Structure formats: C-alpha cells, structure tokens
Amino acid sequence: MEVLIGAGVLAATIRLATPVALAALGGVVTERSGVVNIALEGCMLVGAFFGVFAADKTGSLPAALAVAILAGLALAAMHAVAAITFRADQIVSGMALNILALGLTSYLDYQLYSSTGTPPTIPLVPNVHLGFLEKVPVLGGAVGDQSAIVWVTLAIVVFLQLFLFRTVPGLRLRSVGEHPRAADTLGIDVRRTRYWAVLASGALAALGGVYLSLSVAGSFSDNMTNGKGFIGLAAMIFGRWTPLGALGAALVFGYGDALSVSLQGVEVAGFVFPVQLLSTIPYLLTILAVAGFVGRSRMPAADGQPYESEGH
Amino acid sequence: MDTPIVEMARISKRFGDLQALAEVDLTVHKGDIHALVGENGAGKTTLMNILYGLYRPDAGTIRVRGTEAHIAGPRDAIALGIGMIHQHFMLVPPLTVAENVVLGDERGGPVLDTRGIEARVAELEKRFGIQAEPRAKIEDVPLGIQQRVEILKVLYRGSEILIFDEPTAVLTPQEVDDLFHIVRTLRDEGKTVILITHKLREVMAVSDHVTVLREGRNAAHLVTKETDPRAIAVAMVGRELRDIRVRPGNVGPAVLEITSLSAESDRGGLALKGVDVEVHAGEVVGIAGVGGNGQSELAQCILGLRKVTGGVIKVGGSDVAHDDPRRTRQRGVAYVPEDRRAEGLVLPFTLADNFILGRQDQPPYARRGILQGRVIRREGERLAKEFDVRPPDPDVEVGTLSGGNQQKVVLGREISESPRLIVANQPTRGLDIAATEYVHERLLEQRSRGCAILLISSELDEILDLSDRIAVMFEGRIVAVLPAAEATEERLGLLMAGHVEGVPA
Numbered sequence: 132m133e134v135l136i137g138a139g140v141l142a143a144t145i146r147l148a149t150p151v152a153l154a155a156l157g158g159v160v161t162e163r164s165g166v167v168n169i170a171l172e173g174c175m176l177v178g179a180f181f182g183v184f185a186a187d188k189t190g191s192l193p194a195a196l197a198v199a200i201l202a203g204l205a206l207a208a209m210h211a212v213a214a215i216t217f218r219a220d221q222i223v224s225g226m227a228l229n230i231l232a233l234g235l236t237s238y239l240d241y242q243l244y245s246s247t248g249t250p251p252t253i254p255l256v257p258n259v260h261l262g263f264l265e266k267v268p269v270l271g272g273a274v275g276d277q278s279a280i281v282w283v284t285l286a287i288v289v290f291l292q293l294f295l296f297r298t299v300p301g302l303r304l305r306s307v308g309e310h311p312r313a314a315d316t317l318g319i320d321v322r323r324t325r326y327w328a329v330l331a332s333g334a335l336a337a338l339g340g341v342y343l344s345l346s347v348a349g350s351f352s353d354n355m356t357n358g359k360g361f362i363g364l365a366a367m368i369f370g371r372w373t374p375l376g377a378l379g380a381a382l383v384f385g386y387g388d389a390l391s392v393s394l395q396g397v398e399v400a401g402f403v404f405p406v407q408l409l410s411t412i413p414y415l416l417t418i419l420a421v422a423g424f425v426g427r428s429r430m431p432a433a434d435g436q437p438y439e440s441e442g443h
Numbered sequence: 444m445d446t447p448i449v450e451m452a453r454i455s456k457r458f459g460d461l462q463a464l465a466e467v468d469l470t471v472h473k474g475d476i477h478a479l480v481g482e483n484g485a486g487k488t489t490l491m492n493i494l495y496g497l498y499r500p501d502a503g504t505i506r507v508r509g510t511e512a513h514i515a516g517p518r519d520a521i522a523l524g525i526g527m528i529h530q531h532f533m534l535v536p537p538l539t540v541a542e543n544v545v546l547g548d549e550r551g552g553p554v555l556d557t558r559g560i561e562a563r564v565a566e567l568e569k570r571f572g573i574q575a576e577p578r579a580k581i582e583d584v585p586l587g588i589q590q591r592v593e594i595l596k597v598l599y600r601g602s603e604i605l606i607f608d609e610p611t612a613v614l615t616p617q618e619v620d621d622l623f624h625i626v627r628t629l630r631d632e633g634k635t636v637i638l639i640t641h642k643l644r645e646v647m648a649v650s651d652h653v654t655v656l657r658e659g660r661n662a663a664h665l666v667t668k669e670t671d672p673r674a675i676a677v678a679m680v681g682r683e684l685r686d687i688r689v690r691p692g693n694v695g696p697a698v699l700e701i702t703s704l705s706a707e708s709d710r711g712g713l714a715l716k717g718v719d720v721e722v723h724a725g726e727v728v729g730i731a732g733v734g735g736n737g738q739s740e741l742a743q744c745i746l747g748l749r750k751v752t753g754g755v756i757k758v759g760g761s762d763v764a765h766d767d768p769r770r771t772r773q774r775g776v777a778y779v780p781e782d783r784r785a786e787g788l789v790l791p792f793t794l795a796d797n798f799i800l801g802r803q804d805q806p807p808y809a810r811r812g813i814l815q816g817r818v819i820r821r822e823g824e825r826l827a828k829e830f831d832v833r834p835p836d837p838d839v840e841v842g843t844l845s846g847g848n849q850q851k852v853v854l855g856r857e858i859s860e861s862p863r864l865i866v867a868n869q870p871t872r873g874l875d876i877a878a879t880e881y882v883h884e885r886l887l888e889q890r891s892r893g894c895a896i897l898l899i900s901s902e903l904d905e906i907l908d909l910s911d912r913i914a915v916m917f918e919g920r921i922v923a924v925l926p927a928a929e930a931t932e933e934r935l936g937l938l939m940a941g942h943v944e945g946v947p948a
C-alpha cells in the first residue's frame with residue numbers, strides 16, 4: 132500500500148508532474164491560438180540552464196528566475212518569428228530550436244562548469260513548509276514541503292482556466308486558434324494574439340525548466356529536461372487543451388513516473404514487477420488520448436496552420 | 444436626388460496578371476435593396492471586399508454618405524457602418540451564438556459577461572425579428588441559423604449598410620424565404636442592403652436596383668421594376684440564353700432499380716428507410732426534397748460509398764448494393780458529387796490529372812505502372828477544349844479555377860466515359876447562369892444518348908426544367924413520384940414539407 136499511495140509516492144508525483152504541467156500549460160496557450168510549439172522542450176532547457184547561470188553570476192534568486200524566463204521568451208520569440216511572420220513549418224522550426232537549445236546549453240555548461248560542476252552555493256527556490264499539515268497523515272507528507280514553484284503552478288492553472296474561458300482576451304485567443312479569418316474580419320489582430328501566446332508558452336516552459344534545475348536538482352546537467360517538454364505536449368492533448376485537464380494529465384503521468392521508482396524491486400507473490408513497463412504509462416495514455424479513446428479530444432481547428440491575411 | 448449612401452467610382456483591382464475589376468462604378472441609395480449580379484469570376488466578391496476593407500483597390504474612390512472614405516481594413520468599414528455577411532461563413536464553431544455575435548466587440552471589462560452578452564443578443568434578435576438561440580453552439584445549429592448569426596453580428600456592430608455575398612447558395616427554399624423576410628425587415632428599419640446573387644428570381648423578388656458586372660466591368664445598371672429577368676440575364680452573359688425544355692424522349696429499359704433500400708446516416712440512426720425508385724435509359728428522374736432528407740445518402744449508396752443495411756440496388760440487372768465504388772463505376776455509373784471541392788476533385792492537382800482521375804492506372808494513361816505524362820497532358824488538353832474549361836491549360840492547378848470551371852472538369856471527366864447511369868447531386872450549386880445552362884445542356888445531351896440520370900437537387904427550378912419524372916424525398920422515404928407534367932412548384936413544395944397527398948385540405 133505504501134508504495135502505491137504513500138506520502139512518498141504522492142510527493143514524488145507532484146514533483147515529477149510540475150515541470151510537465153508547466154510545459155503542458157504553455158502548449159495549451161500557444162495551441163489554443165493556433166501555433167504548435169514543440170520548441171517548448173528547448174525553452175525548458177534554456178530556462179534550466181540560464182537560471183543556474185544567472186544564479187551563479189548574480190547570487191540573486193529573483194534575477195535568476197527573471198533570466199531563465201527571458202531565455203525561454205527569447206527562444207519562443209524566434210519560433211514566433213519563424214512560424215507567424217515567415218509562416219515556416221512549425222514542426223521544423225520547433226525542432227531546429229530544440230537542437231539549438233540542446234547544443235547551446237551543453238556547450239556553455241561544458242565551457243563554464245565542466246571542471247567544477249555547478250557551484251553548490253547558488254541560491255535555490257525555497258520550499259514552502261506547511262507546518263499545520265505536519266500531523267496530517269499522507270497529505271502532510273505529500274504537499275507539506277513542496278517547492279514554491281509548485282504552488283505558483285497551481286495558481287497559474289487556475290488563472291489560465293479562467294483567462295481562457297471567462298475573459299474577453301481568452302475568447303479572442305480561442306477564436307484566433309479556431310478560425311483566424313473570422314477573427315481577422317472582426318478586427319482581432321491574429322498575429323499579435325499569436326505572438327503573445329507563443330511568448331507566454333516559452334515563459335511557462337522556462338519556469339518548468341528552472342524548477343528542474345533550481346528547485347529539484349540544485350544544478351544543471353546536460354539535456355536535463357530529457358523530453359519533459361514533449362511529455363507536456365502529450366499531457367496537453369490528454370487534457371484536451373484545457374489548463375485543468377493538462378494539470379490532471381500531468382499528475383497522471385507524474386504518478387506513473389513515481390510508481391516506476393517506488394515499485395523498483397518490489398515483489399508481489401514472487402513476481403518482480405518490470406518497472407520499465409510502468410514508465411511507458413504516459414506514452415500509452417497519450418496514444419490512447421490521441422486515438423480518441425478518452426472521449427472527444429478535438430484540437431483547435433486552425434492549430435498549426437499559418438495565417439495569411441488576404442489581399443493588400 | 445439625395446446623396447447616395449455608397450458611391451464607388453472607377454474601382455480597379457489586379458491580382459497578378461488578372462484584371463479582376465476595371466473601372467467599376469457602383470452607386471447605392473439609402474434604404475434600398477441593391478442587387479449585384481454577374482457570372483462566376485465577374486468580380487462581385489472582390490468589389491465588396493474592397494468596400495469592406497479586405498482588399499485595397501489599385502485605383503478609384505469610395506464615398507460613403509457623400510464623404511470620401513479610405514477603408515484600410517474591416518475596422519474602418521465597421522466604423523463607417525458597413526457590415527459584410529460573407530459567402531463562406533465566418534463563424535467560430537465551438538463558440539456559442541452569442542459569443543460569435545459579440546466577438547471582437549464584447550463590451551464591458553476584460554471579464555466575459557456571458558449573461559449580459561446573451562441578453563444583448565436576445566434583445567437584438569427581438570428588434571429585428573431574427574430567431575436564434577443565443578446559448579446554442581454554432582457547430583450544433585443548421586446553416587440557416589448560422590447565417591442569421593452572421594446577420595446579427597453585423598447588426599450588433601451598428602451597421603447601416605449590409606453586404607450579403609450569395610446568401611442563398613446553401614439555404615433550403617424555406618430558409619431562403621425566411622432570409623428575405625429578414626432582409627425586407629432590415630430595409631423597413633432604414634438599413635441599406637447590397638445583395639450578391641446568381642438567382643434572377645431572387646433579384647426580381649427583393650431588389651430595388653440591379654448592378655450587373657461582366658468580366659470585371661460594369662455591364663448594366665437597372666431599376667428592378669422597369670426590367671425583366673431576360674434583360675438581366677443578357678447583361679450578365681452578354682448573349683441570349685437558350686431555352687432549355689425537356690421534350691419527352693425515348694425511354695428504354697430500367698437501368699437503375701432500387702428496392703427497399705435502407706442505410707444509416709453518419710450520426711447513426713436511419714437515413715434511408717426503405718427507398719424505392721427506378722430510372723430508365725433516356726430518362727431523368729429528379730429527386731426533390733429539402734436538403735438532409737436522405738438524398739446524399741441515397742447517392743452514396745448507389746456509388747458504394749456508404750454501407751447498405753438493407754434492400755437491393757440493381758444497375759443493368761445486377762445487384763451492386765455491396766460493391767465498392769470501383770466496381771460500381773466499372774459498370775458504367777458516373778457520379779457528380781455534391782461537394783466538388785471535397786469529393787470531385789483533387790484541388791492541388793492539375794487539370795489534366797483531374798480529368799483522368801479514376802483511370803490513372805489503365806492504359807493509355809499508365810503503362811506497366813508508370814504514368815504517361817504526355818498522354819495525360821494531351822488528353823487533358825483535348826477534354827478542356829471539349830468541355831470549354833477556362834483557361835484550357837492542362838497544367839493549371841484545379842484549385843485556382845472558378846467554381847463553374849471546376850464543375851466542368853468533374854462533369855467532363857464523368858461523361859467522357861459514356862456512362863449508362865449518371866448520379867448528379869446538386870450539380871449546379873454555386874454556379875452562375877451560363878455555367879448552369881451548360882451543365883444542364885450536357886446532362887440532357889446524355890439523356891438523349893440513352894443515359895439514365897438521377898438528378899438530386901434542392902432547386903425546384905432545376906428539377907422542374909430537367910426531369911421526366913419527379914420523386915419527392917422526405918425523412919428517408921420517397922413520398923411521391925409524379926410525372927413532370929403533373930408537378931407544380933406548389934405541389935412539390937407541400938410534399939417536400941411532409942404533407943402527404945390524398946388527405947383532403
């Protein structure tokens with residue numbers, strides 16, 4: 132029982148789900164506006180690296196977070212220029228930026244920290260201790276000592292859910308992703324909306340990256356995101372392009388991940404569970420979601436399609 | 444005379460090599476319903492897109508209420524009180540009716556005031572006598588309602604001048620009546636309406652003035668009361684129209700025999716509930732009915748595109764109900780589908796390639812699995828000339844042709860194989876009168892050759908003009924079959940609405 136729903140497993144679930152959720156939220160925002168941004172993986176990675184880099188150089192946590200997010204914004208801006216202004220293939224552009232991010236961060240990491248490793252003295256994102264939960268079984272252990280970024284993520288989920296479905300800019304953003312020409316004829320600026328959405332997705336993914344480096348690991352290592360951005364996109368699909376759904380999906384994926392650790396070597400009636408199978412759960416779920424087995428999962432109608440305004 | 448509310452003078456517009464508009468004038472008076480007519484590609488939509496700010500003219504001036512206007516985008520047009528109801532609806536399917544109406548001009552703070560919005564839309568509906576459930580999602584409502592939403596959008600923005608681009612092309616006859624009722628109400632409220640249409644009957648029924656364009660130039664300006672459909676048609680086409688009338692032909696043996704056919708619709712549920720119909724060689728049987736009563740499913744069943752759940756379909760005596768489309772076609776069945784862009788053509792392919800589609804794996808077009816480009820090209824060139832496709836260039840991408848020319852490609856391909864049965868579903872939808880005339884002539888030519896034709900159309904005129912016998916379809920059944928001589932518009936209209944005959948009024 133302990134290995135399935137113990138405080139340890141649940142705390143790990145939340146830890147593992149948070150970066151995936153942030154990437155998924157980025158995906159929701161950008162794809163709802165009609166731009167596919169697979170460079171979220173790269174945005175995460177530069178966020179992770181430049182967070183550490185700025186923390187090392189300035190010794191200030193706020194500065195580190197700001198630089199991390201700026202790095203994500205910069206990468207996303209390149210994607211926006213390619214995808215929106217030049218109407219390039221969004222997958223190709225995203226992939227190219229991922230390669231750029233991987234090369235750049237690995238190179239800089241090697242140049243700066245190969246001999247010493249990431250300095251152990253950099254400021255890290257603090258955890259939030261919920262003392263009053265200490266005595267509560269399971270729950271206390273699961274959420275009583277999580278990174279501040281976890282709580283920020285939760286707030287972002289709520290904010291985005293309300294923003295997308297309960298505000299005027301959210302309505303406009305969705306209309307741009309569904310039928311850009313209709314939005315255009317009503318005087319909504321399709322390009323500008325999409326730029327903002329892509330930039331926001333970069334910032335969200337970078338926050339996910341900095342969570343990995345400055346909260347979970349305390350350091351940077353090569354390709355430390357290791358596909359979490361892509362899993363975020365899967366969570367976005369699984370969550371049907373809604374912030375709440377994306378969070379739910381990220382938690383499911385995180386739980387699968389956590390189990391694959393906690394079940395390691397556990398024997399049930401003389402049978403050792405193959406943990407590799409568990410780590411395939413997120414991917415299986417994604418395939419099921421994409422194949423439409425988990426209810427109707429419809430992507431924004433103009434998702435991934437460049438928009439060209441008529442005439443002029 | 445008072446100042447015209449809209450005055451477009453010497454408007455020109457080029458697209459690449461194509462002079463879409465050449466010094467066109469358009470003058471519209473306040474409180475008028477002004478019809479803008481012309482063949483496919485005459486430049487009607489382009490002219491209106493310029494007025495609405497979607498295109499910039501290369502030359503010319505626009506005056507609105509007497510003052511010169513520079514309209515750089517839809518926002519400027521909206522500010523001038525100009526609204527456009529587009530040919531292809533500009534609605535966001537997952538959003539509600541009310542959300543679509545207010546989109547871009549939601550009013551109130553950044554928080555979406557859904558209740559307030561719905562109330563405002565309901566209020567607007569009441570004022571103009573337009574009915575549409577504000578909370579329904581666009582993807583769930585029929586086309587007729589979607590169009591009302593387009594009208595509401597424009598009215599919501601306080602438009603005084605409403606442009607309708609071919610509003611009736613996709614509507615059922617009942618919906619057309621409702622639309623014109625709304626249009627008249629708008630005029631009585633002091634609005635000005637510019638109406639693009641191909642249907643002269645509609646021009647005569649609702650308009651006050653008519654501007655005719657031909658090949659990007661002004662061809663005529665007429666006062667509706669002082670003119671007649673013939674004069675408008677001559678101005679549009681540049682010649683007299685031929686009078687198409689079906690003379691009784693030599694009817695041969697039955698080619699298509701359908702008995703107790705049933706099939707399901709895409710949504711599940713029965714689309715066809717026991718259809719019986721026969722078409723003989725040398726005969727046109729028209730299927731009349733309001734769209735969505737099973738006509739398209741019937742066509743798909745005959746072609747093998749839809750699973751038949753019961754009954755028999757015989758072509759030339761052999762049962763084809765469970766054949767795949769390929770075998771059915773090999774038996775001499777040709778198909779002019781309802782949506783030429785989705786089903787009839789591969790838009791990014793060339794004219795020549797589209798002409799041989801379906802035969803691409805047979806000699807002389809392919810030898811040992813290799814396409815014979817030169818043969819295909821030559822055949823494309825020949826068919827393009829024979830079927831008067833413009834431009835007759837075998838290498839042109841079909842997607843760039845006008846609707847009428849696209850339809851000629853479909854028709855040409857289908858009848859060049861001398862079929863014994865043609866299933867034509869809405870063969871003239873969206874076509875101008877010359878192209879319609881062309882399609883009709885070609886179909887009748889096939890009939891004289893002894894071909895059997897099943898013609899599905901929601902245009903009563905078309906059904907009445909071409910058919911030898913008329914079958915009326917309602918809710919998945921054929922409710923009546925009449926010889927053309929006994930069919931009148933009124934009688935068909937009642938049958939189409941589900942009134943069973945034999946019940947005394």
Ligand SMILES: Nc1ncnc2c1ncn2[C@@H]1O[C@H](COP(=O)(O)OP(=O)(O)OP(=O)(O)O)[C@@H](O)[C@H]1O
Nearest residue numbers: 458463481482483484485486487488489490845846
């Ligand atoms: N954006 C564009 N780029 C290039 N050519 C265009 C464009 N829009 C229209 N055209 C061409 O300009 C001509 C006029 O087109 P327009 O759409 O105004 O015709 P229309 O009178 O509305 O025809 P229809 O009855 O088929 O709607 C056509 O030959 C068309 O192919």
Ligand SMILES: [Mg+2]
Nearest residue numbers: 487488530608
């Ligand atoms: Mg047009």
